[in-house]
Amino acid sequence: xxxxxxxxxxxxxxxxxxxxxxxxxxxxxxxxxxxxxxxxxxxxxxxxxxxxxxxxxxxxxxxxxxxxxxxxxxxxxxxxxxxxxxxxxxxxxxxxxxxxxxxxxxxxxxxxxxxxxxxxxxxxxxxxxxxxxxxxxxxxxxxxxxxxxxxxxxxxxxxxxxxxxxxxxxxxxxxxxxxxxxxxxxxxxxxxxxxxxxxxxxxxxxxxxxxxxxxxxxxxxxxxxxxxxxxxxxxxxxxxxxxxxxxxxxxxxxxxxxxxxxxxxxxxxxxxxxxxxxxxxxxxxxxxxxxxxxxxxxxxxxxxxxxxxxxxxxxxxxxxxxxxxxxxxxxxxxxxxxxxxxxxxxxxxxxxxxxxxxxxxxxxxxxxxxxxxxxxxxxxxxxxxxxxxxxxxxxxxxxxxxxxxxxxxxxxxxxxxxxxxxxxxxxxxxxxxxxxxxxxxxxxxxxxxxxxxxxxxxxxxxxxxxxxxxxxxxxxxxxxxxxxxx
RNA sequence: UCCUCAAUAGCUCAGCAGGUAGAGCAUGCGGCUGUUAACCGCAGGGUCGUAGGUUCGAGUCCUACUUGAGGAGCCA
Numbered sequence: 295x296x297x298x299x300x301x302x303x304x305x306x307x308x309x310x311x312x313x314x315x316x317x318x319x320x321x322x323x324x325x326x327x328x329x330x331x332x333x334x335x336x337x338x339x340x341x342x343x344x345x346x347x348x349x350x351x352x353x354x355x356x357x358x359x360x361x362x363x364x365x366x367x368x369x370x371x372x373x374x375x376x377x378x379x380x381x382x383x384x385x386x387x388x389x390x391x392x393x394x395x396x397x398x399x400x401x402x403x404x405x406x407x408x409x410x411x412x413x414x415x416x417x418x419x420x421x422x423x424x425x426x427x428x429x430x431x432x433x434x435x436x437x438x439x440x441x442x443x444x445x446x447x448x449x450x451x452x453x454x455x456x457x458x459x460x461x462x463x464x465x466x467x468x469x470x471x472x473x474x475x476x477x478x479x480x481x482x483x484x485x486x487x488x489x490x491x492x493x494x495x496x497x498x499x500x501x502x503x504x505x506x507x508x509x510x511x512x513x514x515x516x517x518x519x520x521x522x523x524x525x526x527x528x529x530x531x532x533x534x535x536x537x538x539x540x541x542x543x544x545x546x547x548x549x550x551x552x553x554x555x556x557x558x559x560x561x562x563x564x565x566x567x568x569x570x571x572x573x574x575x576x577x578x579x580x581x582x583x584x585x586x587x588x589x590x591x592x593x594x595x596x597x598x599x600x601x602x603x604x605x606x607x608x609x610x611x612x613x614x615x616x617x618x619x620x621x622x623x624x625x626x627x628x629x630x631x632x633x634x635x636x637x638x639x640x641x642x643x644x645x646x647x648x649x650x651x652x653x654x655x656x657x658x659x660x661x662x663x664x665x666x667x668x669x670x671x672x673x674x675x676x677x678x679x680x681x682x683x684x685x686x687x688x689x690x691x692x693x694x695x696x697x698x699x700x701x702x703x704x705x706x707x708x709x710x711x712x713x714x715x716x717x718x719x720x721x722x723x724x725x726x727x728x729x730x731x732x733x734x735x736x737x738x739x740x741x742x743x744x745x746x747x748x749x750x751x752x753x754x755x756x757x758x759x760x761x762x763x764x765x766x767x768x769x770x771x772x773x774x775x776x777x778x779x780x
Numbered sequence: 781u782c783c784u785c786a787a788u789a790g791c792u793c794a795g796c797a798g799g800u801a802g803a804g805c806a807u808g809c810g811g812c813u814g815u816u817a818a819c820c821g822c823a824g825g826g827u828c829g830u831a832g833g834u835u836c837g838a839g840u841c842c843u844a845c846u847u848g849a850g851g852a853g854c855c856a
Contacts, residue, residue, distance in 0.1 A: 344819055347815050367816075385807080426791060426806050427817055433848065434791070489854095525856095550854060551781060563856060642852090653852075696796050706856065751856030764849090776847090 301652075303475040321363035325396065328405055332396045333499055336568065337408060338618045339366060340391045342444065343419070345427045348382040355384060357392065363450055363597040368392050368401075375413055386427060387419030387444070418492040432767050439771050441778045447606070448662020450598035451768055454591055455756050461545060461590035462752075471566065472537040475544065476526030477653055481518055482730060489549035490521035491559075501587055522547035525749065527566050528681075531710065533565035534745055535737050541566040544750075551775055555764040556702065560773040567747035571685075573692040573709040576746035577669050580696055580705050581622050584667070584755070588614050591759055607761030613699070614759065623660075623668030627651075629692065630659060630670055650677045653702060664715060667698045680720050681734075684706040694748070714738035 319340045325332050341359030348354070352371040356365035372378045384390065391414040391505040398406050424438055425445060435442040442448045466473065479493050494514040496502065511519040526542040533540045546563040566583075568575060592599055592614065603611045625633070634645040634655050643652045651659075651670070660668050670692040676683070682691035698707035711717040717738060721728055729736060756768040766772040771780045 345817075347818055347819095349812055349815075351813060352815090354818090356816075359795075369814075371813090384850080400816090420838070421807055422790065423806090424790060427818085428792075428805055430791065436848090546856080552854060553781085554852085554854090555850080557855070649852095703856065749856060754856060 295571055299354050314405045315667050319359075319391070321361035322357075322364070322366050325366065326362050327362060329396070333398060333406065335396060336393065336411070337396050338391065338393045339368075339408065341366070341389070342414075343384055343386050343388045343390060344387055344389050344444075353382050355381075355390070355392075357390065358449070360449070363453065363601065365444070367404050368394065368413070369407055369419045370410040370413060375410055377413065377415070380415060381410075381413050383413065385421065385423065386425060387423040388415065389417040389419075390415055396748075424498055426682075432764060436766055436772075443770070446601065446764075448767075450595070450601050451756070451760055451762060452770065454595055454598055454760055455768060456758060457591050457594050458474040458587050458759065459495055459543070459752070461587045462583070464590070465586045466539075466541045466566065469539065471541050472533065474526075474530050474533045474537075474540045474542055476523070476529040476542050478523055478545065479516075479520050480523045480529075481644055482528065483514060489551075490524055491547050491549045493520045493522060524548055525563070527567070527747065527749065528569050529729075531745070531747070532733065532737060534569050534747070535740075535742070539566075540568075553775055555766075556754065558758075558765050558769060558772055559778075561765070561769070562752035563731075564750040564752060565747060568747060569743050569745045571709075571746050572744055573671065573694060573746055576707055576709060576748060577622075577624070577694055577696075578672075580669075580694075580707065580748055581667075581752070583750070583761050584696075584704075587755060588759060602761050610761040620666055622696070623664040623666060625659070625664075625668060625670055626672045627670055627674065628672065630655075633663065634658065648674050648676060655698075656695075656697050660702075661699045661716055665699065667696055667704075670695050671699060675720075678708070680724050680726060681710050681717070683711045684716055684720065692746075696748075698758055700761075700763075703755050704754045704758060705748050705750050707746065709744065709746040712742045712744055713737055714742070 297717055302730060319338045320332065322339060322341065325337065325339075339357065339359060341357035344356045344358050344365050344758055346353065346355045353370055355368045355370070357368060358365045370378065370381055375381060391412075392408055392410055392421055393412040394408040394410040396406055396408055413720045425441055425517070430445070432447075435445065435448070463473065486544065493515075494511075496509070496511075496513065502513040504510040504512075511517070514520070522544060525546065526544065530540055530542050542563070542565045544562065545560055547560055548557075549559060550557065566579060568579065571579075597613060599614075604770075628647065631647050634641070634651075637658065641654050643654065645655060656670075659670070660666070671692070671694045672685060673693045673695075674683060675689060675691045678691050682693045684691055692705050692709035695703050698704050714735065717735065718728060721731070745753070753765050753768050755766060757763065761770065762768050766774060
C-alpha cells in the first residue's frame with residue numbers, strides 16, 4: 295500500500311475521502327440508544343429502504359441497516375438534495391447512503407428523523423421485489439428464505455437467535471464449563487435410536503460389494519460405515535471425565551421422516567455434562583440456564599420482544615416473566631400417570647404406567663396442570679436409553695424431560711449409569727454389542743463418577759422465547775423432509 | 781408414515797346453486813407542502829397447482845398425483 299511513490303497528494307486525499315465515506319456511518323442502534331449524542335448534528339447512515347412515501351416536493355424514506363429492530367425516518371425535499379427525482383422514485387429494498395441532520399420530531403410517531411442533505415443510491419431494487427409493506431404469510435416467506443431476514447419478524451427472530459447463542463456460551467463460561475467440539479461425523483453405528491444420514495464417498499451407482507453381497511464399507515473413505523451425528527453426548531462424556539463441567543453446542547442431524555412444526559433434519563443442540571452430580575443437580579442447571587437465556591434476551595432485545603408480544607403471541611411477555619419469577623414444576627413419571635388417569639376422559643389415548651406420555655398428556659401437564667415449565671422424572675427403563683442410571687426400584691431410570699407450554703419437550707436428560715456392571719447388564723438386555731462402546735465403558739472402569747447431562751434443542755428455545763410456532767421460521771435455511779432449498 | 785384441510789393476479793384473499801374471473805395491496809403514470817401499512821385518479825397484470833373424468837359447458841363436481849399447512853407418531 296505504501297509502495298506507490300508515484301501517487302501524489304491528490305491520490306491520498308481521495309483514498310482518505312473514500313475511507314471516510316465507508317467508515318463513518320453510524321449504526322441505527324447507536325442513534326436509537328443514545329439519541330442525545332447525535333441530535334442536531336450531521337450523521338451518516340447506510341441501509342436498505344423499508345418503505346417510502348413521496349409527495350410533489352418532499353418525501354419520506356424509512357431505512358433499516360440491520361443493527362437495530364426499528365427503522366430510521368429520512369425526510370428529503372426538492373432543492374435540498376441534488377437528486378430529488380431519482381430519490382423520489384426509490385422503492386422498498388433499495389440500498390442507500392444518507393447524510394443529514396438528526397432532528398427531534400415532537401408529537402410524531404417516530405422520536406426523531408434525519409433531514410437529508412445528501413442521498414446516495416447504492417443499489418436500486420428491481421421492481422419485482424416480492425416483499426411488500428404489508429403482512430406476508432410465513433409460508434410465502436419460506437419460499438423466499440434469502441429475502442425474509444429483511445422483514446420485521448425475521449429481523450427480530452434472528453437477532454434473538456444470535457443473542458440466545460451468546461447467552462448460552464456466557465452462562466456456561468461464567469460457570470467454568472469447557473466448550474467441547476464433538477465430531478459431526480460419527481462411526482458408532484448404534485449411537486442411539488433414530489435414523490441417521492449416511493456419510494460416504496462411495497459411488498452410489500456402482501457400490502463395491504463383499505463376498506456376501508453386502509456393501510463393502512471397508513472401501514469407503516473412513517474404511518467403515520459412518521453417519522452424521524445425532525448427539526454429541528457419548529463423546530462429550532469422555533471430556534466430562536477430564537474437565538468436570540463441559541458442554542457442546544453444535545449442529546445435529548436426524549433423518550427421521552418427521553412432518554411437524556417442531557422437527558427439523560438439521561438443528562442445533564446444547565449438551566452440557568457435569569461430573570460428581572446427580573439428577574437434581576442436572577435439573578437445577580437446566581432451570582438456571584433457561585432462565586439466564588430468557589433474561590439475557592429480554593434485556594438485550596426489548597424492542598424485538600415487544601414486537602413478538604404485539605404481533606406473534608400477546609401472552610408472551612407475561613409467560614416469560616412468569617417463568618423468570620417462579621420455580622419450575624417437578625413431578626415423577628409415576629405421579630404424572632396417576633394424575634392423568636384421573637383426567638382420562640380428556641384424552642384420546644389411554645394413560646398406562648409403562649407407556650410413553652403422548653403429546654396430549656405432556657401438553658395437559660405443562661399447560662393445564664402446572665401452567666409453567668415442568669420436569670417429569672424417573673421414567674420406566676423400558677422407554678428410555680441404555681445409558682440412563684437405574685433407580686433403586688429396579689424399574690425406573692433417573693431421566694428427566696422438561697416440558698414447556700406451547701412447545702412441548704425442550705430438554706431431555708438423565709443421570710448416567712456410572713456402575714460398569716449395571717451398565718453392561720443393561721446393554722446385554724437391549725442386545726447392544728459392547729465392543730462398539732469399548733471407550734464409553736472404559737470411562738466407568740477408569741475412575742468413573744456420578745455424572746449427568748441433558749440435551750437442549752436450540753430452535754425450540756428460540757420458539758419458546760419468541761412465540762414463533764414453526765421451527766422452520768427460527769432457522770435461517772431450514773432442512774426438513776423433502777425440503778433443502780437455498 | 782397416517783389423518784384433516786388447502787392450492788385463483790407478484791402478495792393477501794373473494795368467486796355464492798356448474799354459464800369461460802374480481803377486490804385490496806404491490807408496480808407504472810398523473811395529482812397532493814409532514815407522511816408514517818399515507819391519500820386521490822388512471823393503467824398494465826391470471827392457460828384458476830398438474831393430469832384425467834362427468835357435462836352442451838368446470839375456478840366450482842369426481843379421481844389420481846404434486847406442493848403446502850395443521851394434528852399424530854418419533855424426538856430436541
